[in-house]
Amino acid sequence: MEKQIINLNFFALQEQIFEFTIYYQKCVSDNKKCSDFEFDVKCFKLQLNDDNEYKSYFVTFEKRDNFSKYQIVSTHNNWLTVCYLYNQIYNNAKNNNIEIICKKKYEKYIDVIYNESNIGSEAISITPKYLHSKFGFIINFHFKKLQSVSFNKDIQIASLSLDKKGSPNNNFYSDVYNKITAFLNSDKSILLNINGLNNNSSMLQIESNRLGVKKYVFGNDNGDISQFKGILNYGPYLPYTGNPIICFVFRSNEKPLSHTLYHALYGKTYPTFKGMGKMFNFIMDKNNVIGISVDDYSENNVNNLINEIKQKSNGRPIIPIIIVPWIKETATTEQSKLYYNMKHKLIKERIASQFVGIPRINNYDNLKWSVASIGLQIFTKLGGSPWCMEVSKNKCLIIGIGQSHKKDVNNKIERYYSYSIMTDSSGIFKNIKILSANTDKNEYLNGLVINLKNIILNEICHYDNVVIHTSFRLRKVEIQKINEIIASLKEETNKQFMVIRFSDKHDYIGFNLSSNSKTPYESSLIKINKNEYLIWFEGLSSSKPNLTTRISPPLHLTIDYPQKTDYDYSKAYLQDALNLSGANWRGFNAKTTPVSILYAHLLSTFLGKFEEYNLDEINIEELTPWFI
Numbered sequence: 001m002e003k004q005i006i007n008l009n010f011f012a013l014q015e016q017i018f019e020f021t022i023y024y025q026k027c028v029s030d031n032k033k034c035s036d037f038e039f040d041v042k043c044f045k046l047q048l049n050d051d052n053e054y055k056s057y058f059v060t061f062e063k064r065d066n067f068s069k070y071q072i073v074s075t076h077n078n079w080l081t082v083c084y085l086y087n088q089i090y091n092n093a094k095n096n097n098i099e100i101i102c103k104k105k106y107e108k109y110i111d112v113i114y115n116e117s118n119i120g121s122e123a124i125s126i127t128p129k130y131l132h133s134k135f136g137f138i139i140n141f142h143f144k145k146l147q148s149v150s151f152n153k154d155i156q157i158a159s160l161s162l163d164k165k166g167s168p169n170n171n172f173y174s175d176v177y178n179k180i181t182a183f184l185n186s187d188k189s190i191l192l193n194i195n196g197l198n199n200n201s202s203m204l205q206i207e208s209n210r211l212g213v214k215k216y217v218f219g220n221d222n223g224d225i226s227q228f229k230g231i232l233n234y235g236p237y238l239p240y241t242g243n244p245i246i247c248f249v250f251r252s253n254e255k256p257l258s259h260t261l262y263h264a265l266y267g268k269t270y271p272t273f274k275g276m277g278k279m280f281n282f283i284m285d286k287n288n289v290i291g292i293s294v295d296d297y298s299e300n301n302v303n304n305l306i307n308e309i310k311q312k313s314n315g316r317p318i319i320p321i322i323i324v325p326w327i328k329e330t331a332t333t334e335q336s337k338l339y340y341n342m343k344h345k346l347i348k349e350r351i352a353s354q355f356v357g358i359p360r361i362n363n364y365d366n367l368k369w370s371v372a373s374i375g376l377q378i379f380t381k382l383g384g385s386p387w388c389m390e391v392s393k394n395k396c397l398i399i400g401i402g403q404s405h406k407k408d409v410n411n412k413i414e415r416y417y418s419y420s421i422m423t424d425s426s427g428i429f430k431n432i433k434i435l436s437a438n439t440d441k442n443e444y445l446n447g448l449v450i451n452l453k454n455i456i457l458n459e460i461c462h463y464d465n466v467v468i469h470t471s472f473r474l475r476k477v478e479i480q481k482i483n484e485i486i487a488s489l490k491e492e493t494n495k496q497f498m499v500i501r502f503s504d505k506h507d508y509i510g511f512n513l514s515s516n517s518k519t520p521y522e523s524s525l526i527k528i529n530k531n532e533y534l535i536w537f538e539g540l541s542s543s544k545p546n547l548t549t550r551i552s553p554p555l556h557l558t559i560d561y562p563q564k565t566d567y568d569y570s571k572a573y574l575q576d577a578l579n580l581s582g583a584n585w586r587g588f589n590a591k592t593t594p595v596s597i598l599y600a601h602l603l604s605t606f607l608g609k610f611e612e613y614n615l616d617e618i619n620i621e622e623l624t625p626w627f628i
Contacts, residue, residue: 003210006510006526007203008534009180010129012136014198018074020084023067024048027056039064044080046072061087078130085128085135086110088194098188101144109507111144112188119154120145124183125507126191131528132204137192140507141179151329161550170547173518177511203511209567211523211535211575214582215390217426223390228372228588231279231386238385238428239281244317246284246378247309248291257323257361258291264371265378273372280379280386297324302342306349319381320346320353327357340609348618352381352626373587380585383624388426389583392575396425396465399455401435401482402600403474404607416444417607418478419620420455421599424463425576427583429595429625432603445481453485460489465496467573469596470560472503473604483561498573499561502597506556508534515540519551523578527567531559533574537581537592552592586628602627 027043034041037058045054048070060067061084074081086108093100093110101111101123109127116122120143127138143159145151156162160176163169183189184201192199216230217223218237224230248258260269266284267275276282292308294301309320322342326335339355346353354377360366376386399420406415417437422430433455436447456466466489468482479501486497510526511518522539534554540547557577559565580594593601603620606627610618 004208004512004514004521004524005205006208006520006524007205007513008131008510008526008528009140009508010131010134010136010138010204011184011192011202012132012134012200012204013194014200016074016135018197019071020074020081020195021061022070022072022080022084023060023062023064024057024070025067027058034058042080042083044077046077046080048072074135078135081135082128082130083108085137085194089126089128089191092191092193096190098191100191109138110191112183112191113144114188117158118146119149119152119158122158122179124180124188127507132206134204136200136204138507139180139183140509141176141183168549170549170551171517172550173509173511173520174516176509177518206510206526206528208520208524208526210521211525211571211578212392213523214579216387216582217390218387227387227582232274236280236379236384236386237388240317240379240382240384242317242383244282244288244319244382245313246282246289247312247318247320248289249305249309249320249322250291250293251297251323252293252295254323254358255291255293257358261321261323261356261361261367261371262289264367265375270368270371272368273375276375276379279372279375280384282379282382292320297338297342299341302345306345306351309351310349317382318351319378320351321378322353322355323358323361324355325358327359330359336609337613340606340613341615343606344610344613344615344618347620347623347626348616350623352624354378354381370587373590376585376587377628380628381624381626385428386585387583388428389579391425392579393425393465393467393572395463396467396573396576397456397459397463398423398425398467398469398576398580398596399452400469400594400596400600401452401474402471402604403478404604404611406611413441415439416441418444418448419600419603420452421596421603422455422459423580423583423596425579427580427595429585429599431622432620434621445477448478449481449485452482453489456485456489457493460493460495463495465498465573467497467576468499468561469577469594470499470501471597471600472501472505473601474501479560486561497561498559498565498570500573500577501558501560502577502594503556503558504553504593506553508556509553510534510536512540515545517547519547520554524554525574531563531565533557533559535574535578537578555593585625599625599627 034043041058041060043056044059046057047054089110099113103109109125111123111125113121113123123142123144125140129138145155153166160169160172215223215225216227218230219235222234250258263269265276276284290312294305399422401420403418405413408414418435420433420435435451436444438444483499486499490497510520512520520536520539522541524536526534528534536554538551577594580596583595584590
């Protein structure tokens with residue numbers, strides 16, 4: 001496979017070894033915290049003056065009473081130097097009257113504001129970083145929407161997700177590259193001048209590796225590199241069981257819309273979708289399709305609707321397709337609340353459902369390109385498995401871990417809740433299990449340890465490898481506990497274990513300057529730090545060099561366990577992570593995140609909304625993937 005040079009949006013300082021001034025005070029009491037000071041203070045482990053070992057010190061960059069001055073070298077403590085760089089950018093902005101917004105999510109960064117409009121403003125984010133053994137800055141572009149403005153097409157265009165015509169922006173990478181370059185050539189780049197240190201105007205160049213192309217397995221173990229063609233030619237990997245029914249639900253005056261959707265799913269409307277029968281072996285005739293009319297979706301009518309659905313199913317599995325007057329992207333607060341209330345009531349009765357918005361049905365082209373994915377989701381909720389993935393690591397159990405903690409008005413956790421999504425390296429959905437739920441942090445963590453260990457021990461006899469997939473949303477203490485569990489199981493079982501943490505909330509992006517679109521190839525991988533990788537889950541194709549849609553930024557992966565590992569050892573596990581993005585049954589070509597992480601995130605969204613609307617806790621286990 002082609003290797004390429006990827007230009008990472010990291011700009012290193014030309015001089016890496018330099019000195020700067022700090023003011024320090026020794027931490028003499030464990031009870032004293034940084035927040036106890038009235039000015040900005042951080043705590044670092046330093047070896048100052050004649051210390052024989054590293055000790056804890058409170059540090060600030062401005063002269064303060066009872067703080068001693070010290071000239072420190074940049075290599076003494078990387079975290080301290082990164083903090084110093086942030087402080088210098090902040091001072092540069094203040095001294096040059098440049099509008100910025102200071103942010104802190106998982107690390108500190110600064111947004112430089114420009115090109116303000118009535119829907120928001122463009123921003124260049126600057127994040128001080130120690131990367132590839134170098135100090136420098138991650139620089140990226142994003143659009144900041146005004147809170148008062150609803151999400152719309154103009155915002156997608158301003159964010160570069162859509163092009164100026166409103167179509168998917170296949171020049172996303174080149175447009176972002178141009179935004180970054182324009183900033184570096186502008187007067188505002190003075191922010192990067194750090195006390196006479198020269199900043200490199202070139203991006204960090206890293207030679208990429210290539211993982212294998214995702215390959216899908218369909219009926220009778222036939223393979224293909226296309227999800228859609230594979231289903232059409234070979235049928236689904238595993239059929240649904242039982243004798244299910246599809247039930248169209250619509251308001252009384254919207255029956256014609258149910259006919260429109262029915263004909264599209266039958267395969268009569270669009271040559272691009274052959275129908276539920278040919279694609280998924282579900283025959284849409286009067287024996288398998290029914291309809292129910294309601295006056296509206298008031299609570300009383302919804303309760304009556306559920307009773308009628310159960311009565312008409314006559315014991316057969318049933319999937320209601322509910323036609324509603326909104327789509328998710330433009331739903332009002334009340335419409336969103338109604339959606340989650342209805343979902344909750346149906347799930348409580350062990351009924352998976354499919355909602356379809358009237359704006360989508362009424363838009364001929366929109367329905368044309370979405371009907372196949374609607375059919376795919378219905379088939380999955382019926383209990384079928386449309387495809388699985390060709391595996392890299394045989395006999396590999398993969399457990400995605402998610403959480404949905406309940407917070408009070410002060411953003412403090414008042415109830416802890418975590419769960420697992422179980423699959424294997426083929427991507428076949430197995431089950432959901434609650435790991436722990438408790439209002440007490442320590443009791444919650446104890447439950448997490450016990451239940452995760454039991455889940456693994458119950459399955460371990462069938463597998464040689466176990467991989468835990470976690471997201472950046474998990475708290476540090478949760479990740480530590482998971483790593484401890486895995487370390488102990490490694491000793492007990494002599495099996496192979498790995499813990500991989502995924503993040504799509506980062507500012508990394510890389511460019512392939514040999515392509516006009518500047519987009520890297522699909523399955524490209526670069527190592528950016530110890531145990532840290534960027535992987536392009538989608539991108540240019542060797543067989544199809546011209547893009548037809550927007551390509552997402554890479555996913556950031558961190559191997560938390562084992563601590564010492566190299567690329568050759570990790571490659572097969574990284575390949576399976578890439579493959580699992582293709583096991584996404586939400587839609588054809590929906591493949592930017594492994595299902596172990598995506599499904600955990602989707603489930604977290606539902607559970608969070610159920611909590612927000614004060615709905616009863618429900619049993620989320622032993623169901624088909626109702627949340628996709």
